[in-house]
Every structure is written in structure tokens, then in C-alpha cells.
Amino acid sequence: MNPSPILSALHLGKTVPGPEGDLTLLDDVSLDVHAGESAAILGPSGSGKSTLLGLLAGLDRPTTGHVRLQDQNLNELDEDELAALRGRWCGFVFQSFHLVHDLTALENVMLPLELKGDPAARETATQWLGRVGLHQRRSHFPNQLSGGEQQRVALARAFAVEPALLFADEPTGSLDHANGRHVSELLFELNRDEGTALVLVSHDEELAGRCDRRWRLEEGRLHA
Amino acid sequence: MRRPRMLSRTAFRPWRDGAFRLLGTALAIAAFALSSVLLLRAELNERFDQRTAEVLGGQLVLDGSRAPEPAQRELMDAVRTVPAVEFRTVLVRNEQTLLVSARAVAPPYPLFGRLTLAPERFGTEYTADHGPPPGEAWLAGQALDRLGVQVGDTITVGQKELKLSAVLKREPDGGAGFYSMSPRLLMHHDDLQATGVIAEGTRLDHETLIAGPPERIARVRSQLEENLRPDQELEGVDDAAEETLSPLRQLTLWISLSVLLVALLCGAAIYLASGERVQRHARHAALMRCFGASRRQVLDDLLGREFVAVLPASLIGSGLGVLLVWAIRRQMEWQGAWSAGPAVWALALLAPLVLWASFALPRLLRLLRTPAGEVLRAGGDHTRPALELGAALAGPVALAALLTQSWQDLGLVLGILVVLGTVLPALFWPGLRWLDRRSARWPLTLRLALRRLSRRPLLTLPLLAALTLAIATLTLAGQTGTRLIDDWQGQLPDKAANYFLFNLLDEDKPVLRDWLDKHKGEPSPLYPIVRGRLTRIEGTPIREAVTKDKQDSEEALNRDLALTTAEQVPESNRILEGEWWDADAGPGQVSVEADIARSLDIDPGDSVTFVTSRDEVTGTVTSIREVDWASFEPNFYFMFSPGSLAAQDATWLTSFWLPEGSGRRLSELLEQMPHATLLDVDALLERAEQIARQASGAAFLLAFVLMGSALLVLGAALLAGQNQRGLDNALLRILGARHALVRRVQLLEFVLLGAGAALAATALVLAALWPLGQRLFDGALPISAWQLLPLAAIALITVLGGLLSRRSLAQPPLALLKAG
Numbered sequence A: 001m002n003p004s005p006i007l008s009a010l011h012l013g014k015t016v017p018g019p020e021g022d023l024t025l026l027d028d029v030s031l032d033v034h035a036g037e038s039a040a041i042l043g044p045s046g047s048g049k050s051t052l053l054g055l056l057a058g059l060d061r062p063t064t065g066h067v068r069l070q071d072q073n074l075n076e077l078d079e080d081e082l083a084a085l086r087g088r089w090c091g092f093v094f095q096s097f098h099l100v101h102d103l104t105a106l107e108n109v110m111l112p113l114e115l116k117g118d119p120a121a122r123e124t125a126t127q128w129l130g131r132v133g134l135h136q137r138r139s140h141f142p143n144q145l146s147g148g149e150q151q152r153v154a155l156a157r158a159f160a161v162e163p164a165l166l167f168a169d170e171p172t173g174s175l176d177h178a179n180g181r182h183v184s185e186l187l188f189e190l191n192r193d194e195g196t197a198l199v200l201v202s203h204d205e206e207l208a209g210r211c212d213r214r215w216r217l218e219e220g221r222l223h224a
Numbered sequence B: 001m002r003r004p005r006m007l008s009r010t011a012f013r014p015w016r017d018g019a020f021r022l023l024g025t026a027l028a029i030a031a032f033a034l035s036s037v038l039l040l041r042a043e044l045n046e047r048f049d050q051r052t053a054e055v056l057g058g059q060l061v062l063d064g065s066r067a068p069e070p071a072q073r074e075l076m077d078a079v080r081t082v083p084a085v086e087f088r089t090v091l092v093r094n095e096q097t098l099l100v101s102a103r104a105v106a107p108p109y110p111l112f113g114r115l116t117l118a119p120e121r122f123g124t125e126y127t128a129d130h131g132p133p134p135g136e137a138w139l140a141g142q143a144l145d146r147l148g149v150q151v152g153d154t155i156t157v158g159q160k161e162l163k164l165s166a167v168l169k170r171e172p173d174g175g176a177g178f179y180s181m182s183p184r185l186l187m188h189h190d191d192l193q194a195t196g197v198i199a200e201g202t203r204l205d206h207e208t209l210i211a212g213p214p215e216r217i218a219r220v221r222s223q224l225e226e227n228l229r230p231d232q233e234l235e236g237v238d239d240a241a242e243e244t245l246s247p248l249r250q251l252t253l254w255i256s257l258s259v260l261l262v263a264l265l266c267g268a269a270i271y272l273a274s275g276e277r278v279q280r281h282a283r284h285a286a287l288m289r290c291f292g293a294s295r296r297q298v299l300d301d302l303l304g305r306e307f308v309a310v311l312p313a314s315l316i317g318s319g320l321g322v323l324l325v326w327a328i329r330r331q332m333e334w335q336g337a338w339s340a341g342p343a344v345w346a347l348a349l350l351a352p353l354v355l356w357a358s359f360a361l362p363r364l365l366r367l368l369r370t371p372a373g374e375v376l377r378a379g380g381d382h383t384r385p386a387l388e389l390g391a392a393l394a395g396p397v398a399l400a401a402l403l404t405q406s407w408q409d410l411g412l413v414l415g416i417l418v419v420l421g422t423v424l425p426a427l428f429w430p431g432l433r434w435l436d437r438r439s440a441r442w443p444l445t446l447r448l449a450l451r452r453l454s455r456r457p458l459l460t461l462p463l464l465a466a467l468t469l470a471i472a473t474l475t476l477a478g479q480t481g482t483r484l485i486d487d488w489q490g491q492l493p494d495k496a497a498n499y500f501l502f503n504l505l506d507e508d509k510p511v512l513r514d515w516l517d518k519h520k521g522e523p524s525p526l527y528p529i530v531r532g533r534l535t536r537i538e539g540t541p542i543r544e545a546v547t548k549d550k551q552d553s554e555e556a557l558n559r560d561l562a563l564t565t566a567e568q569v570p571e572s573n574r575i576l577e578g579e580w581w582d583a584d585a586g587p588g589q590v591s592v593e594a595d596i597a598r599s600l601d602i603d604p605g606d607s608v609t610f611v612t613s614r615d616e617v618t619g620t621v622t623s624i625r626e627v628d629w630a631s632f633e634p635n636f637y638f639m640f641s642p643g644s645l646a647a648q649d650a651t652w653l654t655s656f657w658l659p660e661g662s663g664r665r666l667s668e669l670l671e672q673m674p675h676a677t678l679l680d681v682d683a684l685l686e687r688a689e690q691i692a693r694q695a696s697g698a699a700f701l702l703a704f705v706l707m708g709s710a711l712l713v714l715g716a717a718l719l720a721g722q723n724q725r726g727l728d729n730a731l732l733r734i735l736g737a738r739h740a741l742v743r744r745v746q747l748l749e750f751v752l753l754g755a756g757a758a759l760a761a762t763a764l765v766l767a768a769l770w771p772l773g774q775r776l777f778d779g780a781l782p783i784s785a786w787q788l789l790p791l792a793a794i795a796l797i798t799v800l801g802g803l804l805s806r807r808s809l810a811q812p813p814l815a816l817l818k819a820g
């Protein structure tokens, strides 16, 4: 085993106030992800997968326990420091793509690079758009692209910053079978080529089956 | 007990929803604008009728050379009447004689308006609502000078001695006969018999001034019309109104237009906000349908509740409108009951609901068409564009019809609205496209901010147009109001004439010169005045010659005109056609003012003939002149070449400037020339300025409301885009953007929006001021601090936009995962 994991969660718990007392969404969740590794968190809808992903990526604060990302305790960082950390190390792919509608495909891929202050953003982004096969569509806006194409732009955007870690929340959930296949092929191919660690959340067994490691989330508890 | 509480709950709960607050505010603003204008217009119309009645002396005036017949008097029993008998008589005192125009009146004179009096010549003015009591007389100021009498003295009218108890400054119905006015004497009708003028066979003018409720006046009028003696004539307010309505019509037209703009902007805000309301209601409606509620029940429940909630907003706005009109009535000291009838009141209260019905209702009705299941799945677009567009057009058109009340005005107003609504946004389109393309190479923050605008042209363009219009209107209203008057007064030559003196005799000229020298006054040229009536053009008697433009020509024909001679063109005149004569030109040439030349169809080369008190004067027209009536110099319709009037009885007219404070000394001068008449220009100017200030105040208020409604549209647009904006911001945060950057993008967006509108507004203002500058200020643009208002507007839009969109900044990044 590698000495230090790129991402580790220790005794994570999340409770939210509900109308009938507190509601426990996650209970004592611990996991490690090492560099270059791909990990899947499986579970039915409503089991708390997105909640867990949000905690792991520092988008939300846990009620108990903590997350370490690149040896940083996320609990100790403020919102801007978290944003900077994400910008530096993480890529994201969402179920409903979440491209910026006011930016072209190319500009969407450039966006995280520009946020990092990369002077070669345009060239890098152009290259990445080529790698997902959308060079021709670079000046198109998201509403001019199909769902599958939008998700491929999202992949290019996620990989363009050469992240150490990629978070994906149901990346094929909004796509039909063929497009879903295409996107997941691309995801694993890039993951392998770039040596990026992948944290994938899904209820799709087939997708999860292609990952190195798998956990199951049931009623807020994580099972190997 | 339960019902009222339930009602208040349904009425007030929706205000917790931001979308409803916006909708309610928009409706309240529209209600405020619509109701105040409808009520104010009713007041203005009535005031205008009243003003006309003042000038006329009554709503109806029966004029004849003898008193009305007993039968006619009986007909007038149902209305209030005042007998007013006018005659000319000569007052004598210490060998001074003076022809005055006397008027004998009885209570309740005056029927309209008030008399202005002074306790002594140049004393402090006060007003009275009655004529002099029996045994007393009030006399115009210049007559006091000429006769050398003072208040308290006794004067003799015919065979009757009357005590002079006040100086008469103005009668409400005193005609403004500039050159032909003989001084007025006002006395009581009861003293008329004792003067003996009736017995002497003096020519008398018997007027019966009539006032009363409109329907009675109409009845009396039609009855009198059937029983008129040949010497009698009837004149009513309506006759006069027809001739002079146009400024009032223009005013109401402009007000209607601005109010419709306000209503349209509020309508847009209501439309956007009600879209959000639909989303709030959708789930509830679908559930009701699922549980078997009929469409009818959904209608009653949702629409009923929405309507109950909307009602207070509309009423509050209307209430504020009523309050405004109330304040205006107080400020203007308008007496009597409100002029608006029940129909106008109903309209004022219902008009805002028409707006709601046309902009919000169709969107809400969508809820009925949505199948139960679909709403729960949050899918499906059940818009009925045809219905919504139709309603959104029908509402404003209906409001416009209510406001204008004439097909012609309706067409005009709608035309202007369509042009404003299409041309103005269209003007922004190329610029926006250009920026959109250019922005590809711009820094990220600027690009993001600009794209948020350029990628939503359907929202941005109308918003830009509305803001531009509002900023421009506000700037113009501020600029052209009092500033313009100040500028114009500043523009007048330093020593512009502030007094006119006419009826001077030859021997008065040196006296005047010496007096002006002594008091550091500034003289102007002297003009000889010969009064004449135009009788022939090109030898053809005038009645046959004149065909065009009846009104104007009547004005010129029905009175004596002041004719003069001059060697040089007056400074404020401009020759349009032909040429001014040389210094040594012989007599017999005429220069004619352009408007009168047009209406009488006079061209250079024509000959014009006037009848004067002596004989006739004929001249050949050699030039047509444009006259600047606002120059406050003596101006004339017909000017002859030197010598043309040598054989006539002439008096002299001049104007002069006196330093402030010397005015009181004028009585000294007038004592030396008792026949002369003095006109105080400063007093006239003051009155004009007062009117202008009131008008500009109204314009400013309207512009202010317009600005408010434009900002409301901005708020509604932000509200409608709030969710997407929140998600966009969250996405930026997830991808590593700092908080400050997201906020900067957002502020920059509003700066750009404001700057675009401010730039266009400035262009619009300059374009509007350009012709004004050409006309009034010799080509210089009247620039003032108001030109900075667009800059302030940028700040306002940025701050307001920032405040209204701050919630989308607070959106946690996690929301993106929740959004699917």
C-alpha cells in the first residue's frame, strides 16, 4: 500500500435538523483513496452518495470527523482556501453537466485554467477539446450541444487542469445508453492516461464494476 | 370572526415571497401613476374650463346692447347670474380729463376667480372675491397717475360721486388688450342709474354672466338661443375651449404617454414576477388536481387567493395617487369638490387591475392546463404564447384608450410606444453583438460579466431601453426645468427691458430721456404707433381675400393692429423673404411678420391697406420677418418704411431697463405724462416662471416614477434569473474561483448594464438638447450638472443590482450536486 493516501475520510458524520428531530444522513464513514486509484461509491437513490461526495470535495462541512485532501485537513480551511485547493487539485463531473451557459465549449474548458492564472489556457484547452473529439464544436455554446457532447466538454474541463483527483457524481445518469457508454469509456481512458485518482458516485453497477475499489452506501453507512 | 382573519391571512401571506413583493410593488406603482393621472386630468380639464370661465366672466355670457328681457331673466332663474354693464365715460378732475372704460357689477361678481387690488399705487397687492360696494369705485393704477388722485379721494362718474377705495390691479375677466386698453373703473350696479349715463344715451354693453351646474347651463343655453334678440349674443366656455384646447391636449397627451410607459414597464415586471409565482403555485395546483379537484376549484382557490393578495397592493398605489392629487389641489389652492365623476374614480381604481389581468393572469391560467402528473415531474412547458401575447397587448391598448379618449390621440400614443419599444432596443442590438464577439479575448471577469448580458438579448435589450429612457427622461426633466429658465434669463442681455411704456406723446420724449438718465435707466428705440385695421390685400376687401386658417386671421382682423415705422430691423427679428429697406428708402414699403403673412396669404409684392383714425395707409410688402416673441422687445406684425405714417396721429412706444429698486420712482415719471401706459415685464416674467416651475416639477415627478418602474423591471429580471445565476456562481466556486471574483463578475455586470444605459441616455439627452441649444442659446448646448445624472444612475443600478442578487452569491456550491 502507498504510504499516504491522496484523500482520506475519518469517521465522517452528517446530521441535519429535520421537522422530527435531527436526521442522520451519514454515520461514521471512513475511507482512503490513493493516487491514480479509481474508487466507486454505490448506493440506491437517497442513500447519501451526493452528500458524501460533497463532504469529500470540501463543498460542505461534516458534523463529525474530518477529511484530508493532499495532506490538508479541510476543516481547518476557510471557503476561499477550499476553493483554491479544489482549483489546484480537483476536477468535477456532474450528472447534469453544469457547463457555464454563457461561455463557449472552448471557454468552458479554459475556465478552471484561467481561474488558476494559466497563461497558456487557450492552447491547453484547445488540445483537451480535441482529445474528447469536439475540436469542431469549440465555438459552440452549451445549448447548441447534445447531452453527450456537453458531458464530454465537462470531461475536458475536468482533466484540463491535470487534477490529482476527479470527483464524478453520476456522470452518465442523464445520458442514454450509447452516450453513457461513450462518456464512461472516455472517463476511464483519460483517468488511466493521466494517472488521476477517481472518486465516482453512482447507482450504476456496470460503471462501478470498472473501478479498482468499490464501497456500498446504505442508510448512511459505508460497507466494503 | 373567522372569515376576516382568513381573509387577512390570504391577503398578507404572499408578501413573504420575494416574487410576490415585486409583483405587488409593480402593481402599486402602476396604480399610483394611473390613478393620479386620471384624477389629475379630470382636475386639469375642470380648471381649464374654470380658467376659461374666468376669462369669459361666466360659463355662459349673454351679451347685448340692452338689458335682457323679463322672459329671458325668468329662463335664467335656475342659474346664478351677474349683471355687468360696460360703458366709456370721461373722468374729470382739476382740469385733467381721462377716458375710462367703466364697468358696473352686482354681487355675486366675480363668478370665477378673484380680483386683485392694492391699497395704493405700487402698494402690496391683495385679492377680493367681490366688487366694490355701492358708493365706492376701484380704478386702475395708471388712471390714478393721470388724474392725480389717490385712494380715499372722490371721483365723479357722470353725475354720481364715488369714493375711490382701492387700486384695481387685475380683473379675472379683464381682457389682455395690449395696445387698446383704456383704464378700467369698477363700480356697483346700484349706482349706475344715478350716474345718468343711461339717460344720456351712452352706448352701453349689457352682459349677463352666468354660472351653474353644467346640465342646467346647457338647458339655459338652448332655451336662450331660441329667444335671442338681434342685438344679443351668447358665448360659452365650450366655444372658447375649442379654440384654445391644444396646449392642454398636448400636455395630457404627454402625461398619458409617460404614464403608459410606466404601466408597460410595471407590466413587464409583473409578467416576469408572475412566472415565479406560477412555479410556487404549480405543485399545489397539480396536487389539487391529483386529489380530484375540478379546474373550477383550482381556479377559485389559486386565482382567488392571488387576486385577494393583489388587491391591497393595487389599492395602496391608488391611495397614494389620490394623496398626490390631494396635495396638488392644496398646493395650487384649487377650491371646491373633486372634479372626477364616479366613472373616473372607478377607472382610477380598476385600471391597475387591467394591467394585472393582462400580464399576470394568462400566466397563472397556465396552471389549469397543466396535467396533474406533469407538474410534479417539474417538466413540460404549458405556455400559450398566443394568449399571453394577446393579453399583454390588449391590456396596454385598453389603458391607452382609457387615457387618451380619442382615436387620433390613441393612434399617436400607441405609435410612439411601438417606436420606442422596437427602435430603442434595436439600436442596442448591433453594439451588443459586437461586444459579444469582441469579448472572446477579454479577461475572464469582464468576459463573464458581459456574456451574462449579451447572451440574454431578449431580457437585456428591453432592460437597456427602459433604463436608457428613464435616465434620459430624468436628466432632461431636471435639466430643462428650472435650469432652462435660469439659463434663458441669464442669456437675456444684461439690461433687457423690464418696462414697456406706450401712448407717449411727442413732448414726452425728452422728459423720458432725462428721467432715464437720472435714474440710470437704459433706453431702447422709440417706435411711432398708429392704430389701423387691415381692410384690403391687393385691393381686394379682406373678408373675401382671406380663406386660409380662419382662427389666426380672425385674430388679426378683428382688432386694431399697431403699425409702426423703423429705419432698421429690430435686433430680435430675422428677414426670411425679400429685403429690408435702405436708410434713405422712401415711404410705402411694409415688412410683415411671417405667421400672419402665412395665415393671410400675403407675399412680397402684395399691397396692404389699413384704415386709420384719419384715413388710409397703403404699402407694398417688401419683406417677411420672423419675430422672436420671447425677446421682450417691442414687436410688430406690420412695420413700414420711414415716413409712411407721417400724416397719421401717432403716439410713441418704447421699452427701457431700470435697475432693480427704481420701479417705485416710476409714479414720478407717470405724473409728468399722465396719458402714458406702463407695463411691468418683470411681473409678467414671474408669472411665466411660476408656471414653468410647476410644469417642470410635474415632469420631474413623472420621470422619477418612470425611473422607479425601470428599476423594478431590473429587479424582476434578476428575480426571474435568480436560480440560474445562483447555480452559475456555485459552479465558479467549485471550479476554484474565490468569493471576491464571483462578486466582481456580478458587480461588473451591473456596471456594464448601467454604463450602456447611461451612455445611450447621454446621447439621447444631447440629441434632444441640440435643437434647443440652436434655438435658444445660439448653438451652445445648455450643459449643466444634470448631465452627471447618468453617472449616478450607473452607481444606483450597480448598488441595486448587487443588493438584489446577493442571495445568488450566498448559494453554497453544494447546491450543484442537489440540482442533479
Ligand SMILES: Nc1ncnc2c1ncn2[C@@H]1O[C@H](COP(=O)(O)OP(=O)(O)O)[C@@H](O)[C@H]1O
Residues within 6 Å of the ligand: A016, A023, A025, A043, A044, A045, A046, A047, A048, A049, A050, A051, A052
Ligand atoms: N440539507 C439537507 N436537509 C435535509 N435533508 C437532506 C439534506 N441534504 C440531503 N438530504 C437528504 O438526504 C438524503 C440523501 O441525499 P443525497 O446525498 O442527495 O442522496 P443520493 O445522492 O444518494 O441520491 C436524501 O433523502 C435527501 O433528501
Ligand SMILES: [Mg+2]
Residues within 6 Å of the ligand: A049, A050, B817
Ligand atoms: Mg445524488
